[in-house]
Amino acid sequence: MWFNCQGKDEPMGRCMCAPVVKLPNKSPSLSDSLKLQWLPVTKKGCSAGEVLVAAELILKEKGDDKDLPLVPPRRGENLYMVPQGIRPVVQLTAIEVLTWGLRNMKTFQLAAVSSPSLIVECGGEMVQTAVIKNFKKHPNFPGSVLLLKVLLPKEEMYAPPIVLKVVDHRPFGRKPVVGQCTIDCLDQFRCDPYRPTSDVCMSARVATITAAQGDVVIDIEEGNVLRTQIKEAKEDEAVDWWSKFYASVGEHKKCGPYLKLGYDTLQVYDTELEEVPEFQGLTDFCSTFKLYRGKTEDEEEDPSVVGEFKGSFRIYPLPDQGEHAPPLQFRERPELGPQECLVRIYVVRGIDLQPKDTNGLCDPYIKIMLGRKTIDDRDNYKPNTLNPEFGRMFELSCFLPLEKDLKIAVFDFDLLSRDEKVGETVIDLENRFLSCFRSCCGLPETYCVSGINQWRHQLRPSQILQNLAKEKALLPPHIDENGDSLSFAGKQYKLQDYEENSVIHQHLGPARERLALHVLRDQGFVPEHVETRTLHSSHQPNLPQGKIQMWVDIFPKSQGLPGPPCVITPRKAKKYSLRVVVWNTTEVTLDETSITGENMSDIYVKGWMPGMEENKQKTDVHYRSLDGDGNFNWRFIFGFDYLPAEQLCIASRKEHFWNLDKTEHKFPPKVTIQIWDNDKFSLDDYLGSVELDLLNLMPPAKTPEKCSLNMLSGKKRNASSSLFSQKSVRGWWPCAVEKNGKHDLGGKVEMTLEIVEEKEMEERPAGKGRDEPNMNPKLEPPNRPDTSFFWFTNPCKTMKFIIWRRFKWVFLGLILLLLVILFLGILFYSLPNYISMKIVKPFS
Template sequence: LAAPRMFLTFKSPHKYQLRAYIYQARDLLAADDTGLSDPFARVAFMTQSMVTERQKNTLSPTWDQTLIFSEVEIYGNPAVLEVTPPEIYIELFDHDTFGKPEFLGRTKGLPMVKLDPADARTPVLQWYNIKRLDQEGGELLAAFELIKLTGKDLPFLPPKRGDLYIVPNGIRPVMQRTGIEVLCWGVRNMKKFQLSAVTSPSVRFECGGHVQDSCIIKDTRRNPNFPENLLFFDVMLPREELYMPPMNINVKDHRQFGRKPTVGVHTLKSMEEFRIDPMAIESGSATPLVPPIQNSSSVQSSEIIINIPEEPKEKDSPLSIEELDWWSKFYASTNDFEKCKKYHLMKYDTLEVLHTELENSHNYKGFSDFCHTLELSRGKEDNDEEDNTVGEFKGSFRVYPLPPDPSEPLPPRVFQSVPPSDPEECLVRVYVIQATDLQPSDPNGLADPYLEVELGKVKLSTRDEYIPNCINPVFGRLFELKALIPLNKDLKIRVKDYDMLSTDDTVGETVIDLENRYLTKSRATCSLPKTYWEGGVNLWRDSQKPLEILQDYCRKNRLEGPTFINNTTATVGNKQYNLLDFEKNLPASKHWGPENQRLALHILNMTTLVKEHVEARALFNPLQPSIEQGRLHMWVDIFPNSLGPPAAPFNITPRKPNKYVLRCVIWNTKDVILEEESITGEKMSDIYVQAWMSGIDEKMKTDVHYRSLDGEGNFNWRFVFPFEYQLAEQTMVVRKKEHFWSLDATELKTTPKCIVQIWDNDKFSRDDFIGHLELNLNALPMPAKLSRTCKLTMLPDGVNEVKLVSLFEMKHMKGFWPCYDDSTGKRVLTGKVEMELELVTLAEAEERPAGVGRDEPNMYPKLEPPKRPATSFLWFTSPWKTLKFILWRNYRFVIITTLIILLLVLLIGLFIYSFPEQLSRWIVGNK
């Protein structure tokens, strides 16, 4: 049997009227080769659809149109429809003169349902996201209203513009007179368009249907800035930021025969960050060129007597002043005080170690206070190009309300005193300190990094000085380059991996916009140290003195001053500052400069100008643009030639280790435990001493003191250990290859330790370990002068306080040190070593040579062969000594008795043997 069919039949539909308020769209996709579109919108609801008018050559159209679906039949319960209304689909298309319209994207929305036409509610415009497949396609500002036709009078129709209905008041945004100032600074890094370079661009700005064109740049190869860079809009714009139309930026290139192709576009969706307080405009300080000085303790009286104390002298230290370097300052700033003990004790200046890029710290906002960098795209996407960016626009905006009455005077313009737009030749110093957490590039999980710096057409590389087998390299490199800003504004620093047989890989790179740092009001060209030095490790390096910088600061910020009452008191604005207020807790230095310069620098340090720092820039690889490949710690100084030559640069060359030689003379051992028994049952040991430097595989041994019966060993043996040591960091530098097939040696830093061990020699089995001693040359326990006073309490154990000294200060030490065995978890004294330690530099070692052991040159000191007991010998190589000192000494009575007995037995045997014969002869002879 056939299954019965079931039908759902509606008796009668309900009729509704849909009003679609389509106001505007922004940031639509570009469909034409010009980088623009000719968009229109199609609204589909149930079985009907309508289209808006077409807008020409724009990515942010303003339709301001109401589409009215007069009679739409909808089945179902109106109460249910009010809760779950049907969706409205809006599709956007680009109109083409020839061919079908090109689809730009789709969005959907829900209407406000009114079951009673007299309902006073009003729909609100809102932004709907437009998508084309998975691609973002802009936003649509619209609202929808679905009114049930009940026979009552409907709301009034919206007013018309020609034959089209516009969005009615109450729904459309409230407009107000608005001023937009445009700083049209220039264009950068423009790519070719239609195989021709972009050399004569101009910019068209469009906002709310109003258009302004900039002047034309004559030749971007000579100067990419606009000669006239200020524009002004006087337009009616929505009061609420939500409804603000975008600012459309179109860059056109002026070519031969009157051609003006669009070579780049950018849509600024929101102008909120450019809005400023209108009250600040009236006061004349809407956008101060520099940050205001913060409050400080100041002296209010105009006349004051100052007693300046005499600068204290720097305290003596085991380290000389020459050992203070820039790295001391860096390590003091990172709280790594073990590598900068003297610098930290003197409380000298530190710098700011940032954990991110400088432009992203301290609310600098990318140094966009003067002008922003907006990326330009071609508009129409090219699937063949991975990056659709075709250049950059440099500029900024200021948005503020204007008086509603056109007859009222306009407020003063914000963009005044704009700096010259001519190119400026600068000296750029790039200080690269180190890299951390680099992405490994080699199969061994490490990398061989080196640096490559590119600015304009200049490229510098340290490939010949790559650092092998390291992912946290210390570069310590300074690069000096000349730049013509803004023609050469992008500084690129790459970390590359050295490969011998293949192309070097790029680990990651970072890009610094030098122009932003040059133009910012935060003065990011050369950072400010804490104090003014005219010598020493904190030598002033800027081309301007602090007083000159402070004078520029006051001039640009419209502050009175600086006025110096005397060298230690100055007035800036309405504040008075005294030098003693800043330096009363600072340790004085003989390198300090004049008092007025020091005071000017202290005042500058109270502002938000860029302070002395090291920034950490993230490295990215173009193949993995979203994954950080490590961090590069560095900073950049920019010195315009117009300000004069700068001072000498900082020396940030990595600390190089000094070559030392440790001479260790093993004189004697005492109280060594006896590990073996001789064939006669005596306790004894065949003692020798072994030593080496921690991290260095080469070990040295003394000769063997055989048959020590009382734990005493005599050696007179010299060990010679050459090594490299960084005095400032108190570390020993070891270079060695990880495998025999490794091409380069890996550098390691370790604590300088001399390890001494006492062993018992065995000819036919493994040697027996007796005891050991670790001597940290930086923290060495004092030796005992006598053997009987040598105890384990001399050694540090984390419980007892022990006096420790540095061999690098003492240079020479001699005495007894205890050796112990801690295999059971507890230290047990197993012997004492009498040693003489002498530390000399390589030059001193060459002047006073000394051989290993007792070899020539046997000097400093000369070692004589040890006077060992006659019992000290190897038994199977000296059989006569074995008989004399082992058998005869212990068994002489047994041997004598045995010999006597043997002699008696022999005599008796001879008697018994010869007696019968002699007796028979005697008897025969008597007969």
């Protein structure tokens, strides 16, 4: 069955209804078999609304009208009354409307919306607000509460929607509808009219903000305490705001001694603050309803949002006549003008951002937009990362509610092409400013007047508590002179109940303020926090583009200057230098056999820090070691950047030669020492190695006899084994080589390891190897045996220490034999002449 829903001039849509089939043997009662239901109405394949309808198909036999149901009374020529069993049961219902204001209204027919009013329709009833005289300067309605009395069905599914229409009052009597909204579900606004509500507190809060406008609240004594009188105690250099953050997320290895000092942690939410259930979406004051254009001139629906309506509804049944009407749920709010506020945006880090470059990474940076103000942080982009640590704080001033939408966008930096947006998130600052959960500035755990947890709110906790008492129409809080006891809302609070097991450090403020803060935290207000917001893209609105962790502080300038901002600048690595002096080796494996048959090795030592393999260094060669001993007196110098708080080294290098930026890598501080056998005409032979963790250093042996492979067993060492605390250590370490799944001793090396900070590098200079400046300590040339030389470059020494020493008796014998042969040769050569001369005797 097709159902056409037509207006006066044009069709609005159609829906398909499956009727209930009624056979003759069934009961003829129409009301027992039908039930109204909502069916979708479509037009040209698109949704055009819903229709509440029910249909029944009755089988009629020829000439038999007895089994047909009775026809209900007529309402018109072709219209009948709905039977009583199907018609919904209605009751007189009150709809209270809190009309706070309109926001972000777009132009209509090339003209800006200047004088709008709001029409609220439901169940055939209509009510209209007063006209906003100057929407550009003051977008709130002059009156804030409207009331409708409507006959609404008791069953929620039959309830008609609430229709909102924004009408702009233009010259010559033109009143076009510039935006509209349909609210289908009314159940969320139903309430018990006799149950106490928090609207009294909300109205009082608006009155407090209004009264504070134009007044400046400055506490000179406290301001001096915060800024000048308190001298901040010198803290451990490893403690900063990031220590607080890592301590809060459970990464205790990066927070250093922060927790041991008893400092505050903060609440890290894994979602937006508006999505935290206990804060009711920060819409406890009023909700935001998106307005749409509706049908355009070409009869097409425009899905774009053209504005927002700020308000709320309360729906409750009214009693019968003669009974007292329930009290109104909304109170008339005082008119609140634009508030000038200081906004601080803290962007901590990004998480799993969407890649934008061909290497699967991106170069993200932050862009802030608030009203007409824009902050472009393009110069501080983070190269080649999907999880950047931004650590950026931005400070802006704005007028609420005229500039309420704070947009935080992440862009990908590109040198040759246009920067591409990764995603953005939008925060409604007005909701946070007006919420009774006081989300403008989260409450820390303790009240500190110095240090990294210094109080940054404009008012002290006791002043906030007094304002809260006024909003709730309670007696002002009473605090004892010593600040150990406080009475508020009929309850007694004691400081010792909150700080019984807490660490009392030098940054804590007065006891009365600490106790007032503890009482405020018990009221369910927003704590000091970091929220995780999802980034969205207009091209793919349903696909998250990553997340950012951040928070926002809002300070109305009418309440004076706020405290100092948090310093969340990313940690900067400090420059260190590791000096390794290789003195000697012993018991090194003799890996080669000389031409004379002797076991020997041409020993040298190589070293580097893992993560910085490009800075490998090696000693000179101790040639022809016949007993495994080697003498070097050689210095390695490894410069590195180190984060003491995270106990990690940082190195930046280009992944490929065509990359424009370097990629940052983090790795633990270690040093690898290897012993090698030098070969001139083949690859060098690896003899053994040892890797030393500078944070958990293996204690060296004092003598080579005590140095063994047992030292390599992974026994847990105490904190004093860190080279950063010892500064310098000297001794023997074993170098192992793996053979057949087992570790064998490849040699022992005597070294001095020394950590030098940047200042000491200039005060105590040293050169690599034995180069100048050869000091700290000065390294003399090693006292190597005469047999240590390279045979190819020293032929005389080769003859003396290799050939002569090994074959000297052979040479002596050969010389003696040569002399004998020479003597005999001369003898035999001269013997005939001598004999002939004897026979002839020529001179006789």
